Amino acid sequence: MRRFYKGADISRVQSVAEMAALARYRLPDFAWEYLAGGAENEQTLSCNESDFAKIRLTSHTLVANYPPELTRSLVGSASALPMMIGPTGFNGMLWPQADIALAKAANVKKIPFCLSTVSNASMEQVREAAQELDFWFQLYGLKNAQLNDDLLARAKAVGVSTLVITSDAFVVGNREWDRRNFARPRQLTWHNKANVMLHPNWVRRVMFPYGLPTMGNLNPYLPTYEQSALGAMKFIQEQLDTLFNWESVARIRDQWHGKLILKGVLHPDDAKQAVKLGFDGIVVSNHGGRQLDGALSSIEALPAIVKAVGGDIDILLDSGIRRGSDVVKAAALGVQGVMLGRATLFGVAAGGQIGVSRVLDILQEELSRSLNLMGVQRLDELSPAHLYLS
Numbered sequence: 001m002r003r004f005y006k007g008a009d010i011s012r013v014q015s016v017a018e019m020a021a022l023a024r025y026r027l028p029d030f031a032w033e034y035l036a037g038g039a040e041n042e043q044t045l046s047c048n049e050s051d052f053a054k055i056r057l058t059s060h061t062l063v064a065n066y067p068p069e070l071t072r073s074l075v076g077s078a079s080a081l082p083m084m085i086g087p088t089g090f091n092g093m094l095w096p097q098a099d100i101a102l103a104k105a106a107n108v109k110k111i112p113f114c115l116s117t118v119s120n121a122s123m124e125q126v127r128e129a130a131q132e133l134d135f136w137f138q139l140y141g142l143k144n145a146q147l148n149d150d151l152l153a154r155a156k157a158v159g160v161s162t163l164v165i166t167s168d169a170f171v172v173g174n175r176e177w178d179r180r181n182f183a184r185p186r187q188l189t190w191h192n193k194a195n196v197m198l199h200p201n202w203v204r205r206v207m208f209p210y211g212l213p214t215m216g217n218l219n220p221y222l223p224t225y226e227q228s229a230l231g232a233m234k235f236i237q238e239q240l241d242t243l244f245n246w247e248s249v250a251r252i253r254d255q256w257h258g259k260l261i262l263k264g265v266l267h268p269d270d271a272k273q274a275v276k277l278g279f280d281g282i283v284v285s286n287h288g289g290r291q292l293d294g295a296l297s298s299i300e301a302l303p304a305i306v307k308a309v310g311g312d313i314d315i316l317l318d319s320g321i322r323r324g325s326d327v328v329k330a331a332a333l334g335v336q337g338v339m340l341g342r343a344t345l346f347g348v349a350a351g352g353q354i355g356v357s358r359v360l361d362i363l364q365e366e367l368s369r370s371l372n373l374m375g376v377q378r379l380d381e382l383s384p385a386h387l388y389l390s
C-alpha cells in the first residue's frame, strides 16, 4: 500500500486504493479496522475484489466515442452515473459530519445517497443539508414495531424516495477485530487508547468537543443515560429482530408506499421471492464481507440471479467495487448500477466531502475510459459478450 503523510493533497490521489492508504494513515487502528475489516477469515471480503479481477474485458478497437453516455435509472431514480452511495453506519467516527459530507457529494454528482438506520446525522439533518438530494433510507428489521413505524413516518416526512431493507444483518457478523479492540463493551484496550493518541488530528476533528458522535435517527428513542454513540450501538444490537423473515418484510411492503428494495440477496430463489412480494429492486450484496464469511462474492452470485429475475426487477450490486472497470463488469452481467460502500468511505475518512467527491470523479473517469477503450458508446450496449471468464 502506498504511504501518505500529513497534508497529502487529495486532488493528487489517483485511485480508490490510494485513497484507502490515505484513510489508513489518518485513522487510529480501531477505526480503520471498523472500516476495512470483514468477518472471521475475511475470505468473502477478499473474494469480493479478487473475483472481479478474474473477469476480463473484451474490446473492439477504432470505435472512437468519448465521453460515453453514463446516465442510468436506478430503481426509478434518475442518476448521472450507474452508481450511488450505499448505507453505512457510524460514519461520524471517520470524519465529523461524515453522513452529510457523503450526502452533499452525492447531491453534487446527481446520484442517490442512502442513509443508514445507524447513521450519526439524523435523516432530518441530512435533508436540511442537501435539499435536492435523491434521498434513500435503509431500515433494519427492528423488534419494536412502533420504532419501525416511527422511522418510516419520519422517512416519508423528509421525502425519502426509496426504502432499502437490509436482510443480511439480523444477527451481527463475527467481526473479531471489534472484540479484540475493546477490553470490554464500549471500552477500548490500553493499546488502542495509546494508538488513538498517535492520531491527534483525528482526535481534534472527531472527538472534540463532544466525544464520539451520537446516532441521530435513534436518539429520540434512547433513555437519557444512553444518549451516546456507544449507547445507541448497544440499543440497536438489542433491537435487531432475530426473527425477521419474509412475513416481516411483507408487512413493511404494505406500510411503505414509496419504492422498496431488498438488500442482501445472494440466492436466485430469494430474488424470485422479492419479485413475488412486489419489491421494486434488489441489491445483490454480502454486506462487504462483514456478515457470513465464506458467502459467495456478489459478482459470483450475480449471473444466477440475473437468470432467475432479470427483466422482472431492477438489480443493483455492491461489495468489492473499487474501479470503474468493476462497474463495467457488473453492468455487463445485468445490473442497473452499483452501490458504493468502502470506496466512498475511504474518501470521507481521508478528507470529508472533498475526499468523497474525488473518489466519485476517479470512478467516473475510470468508467468512461474503460468503455471508450472497449469501443462501447452507451452502458446499455453492455452484455456478457463483453466479458471473458477464464
Ligand code: FNR
Residues within 6 Å of the ligand: 034, 035, 036, 048, 086, 087, 088, 089, 090, 116, 117, 118, 138, 166, 263, 285, 286, 287, 288, 289, 290, 318, 319, 320, 321, 339, 340, 341, 342, 343, 345
Ligand atoms: C456497512 N454496510 C452497511 N449496510 C447496511 O445496510 N447498513 C449499515 O449500517 C451498514 N454499515 C456499514 C458500515 C461499514 C463501515 C461498512 C464498510 C459497510 C454494508 C454496506 O452497505 C455495503 O453492503 C458494503 O460496504 C459493500 O461492500 P464494499 O463496497 O464496502 O466492499
